[in-house]
Amino acid sequence: MAGPSNTSRLEVLRRPVESTLYTSHGLEHRARRTPLPNELTARDFAVDADWAEQYAVQLDRAVAAWSDPAVWEGDIDLGHASSPAAEIAAMLIMETALHSWDVARATGQEFRLSDGAAGYVLGVVDKSAELYRQYDGFADEVRLPGSATVLARALACSGRDPQWTAA
Numbered sequence: 001m002a003g004p005s006n007t008s009r010l011e012v013l014r015r016p017v018e019s020t021l022y023t024s025h026g027l028e029h030r031a032r033r034t035p036l037p038n039e040l041t042a043r044d045f046a047v048d049a050d051w052a053e054q055y056a057v058q059l060d061r062a063v064a065a066w067s068d069p070a071v072w073e074g075d076i077d078l079g080h081a082s083s084p085a086a087e088i089a090a091m092l093i094m095e096t097a098l099h100s101w102d103v104a105r106a107t108g109q110e111f112r113l114s115d116g117a118a119g120y121v122l123g124v125v126d127k128s129a130e131l132y133r134q135y136d137g138f139a140d141e142v143r144l145p146g147s148a149t150v151l152a153r154a155l156a157c158s159g160r161d162p163q164w165t166a167a
Contacts (some may be wrong), residue, residue, distance in 0.1 A: 031065035
């Protein structure tokens with residue numbers, strides 16, 4: 001793997017810290033409209049042997065924080081700008097799905113999403129892909145056959161090769 005989204009297995013395995021912070025903790029704090037505490041931004045989540053279990057618990061907390069329909073309304077202050085809550089949630093859901101696939105593939109695990117969830121992620125990726133490419137967040141789109149699954153199309157649109165496996 002080479003390029004912004006196509007990284008090496010080692011680089012992907014370093015992502016649990018980034019993924020844990022911004023997908024689970026970030027998702028919860030954005031819903032609550034509170035800043036991420038400094039102790040979280042400096043923490044290495046992957047040093048704990050049970051980091052994956054802790055991450056699952058934190059994801060549950062994050063999802064619970066977004067369960068109130070009122071949380072999806074209004075803007076969220078990001079410190080440097082404000083954005084509609086629904087757009088922030090969409091971005092974080094997309095990031096969670098894509099980085100989860102990265103880590104699953106790098107560790108030889110299967111990653112699954114329902115077609116409905118994959119379709120949602122594809123819509124968000126498709127809408128934001130060019131902006132992400134401007135900032136080297138996504139590599140160029142990977143070409144796929146017309147019979148590709150919805151998840152494969154979302155991955156390909158984000159510059160990930162759905163056939164990639166860790167060497």
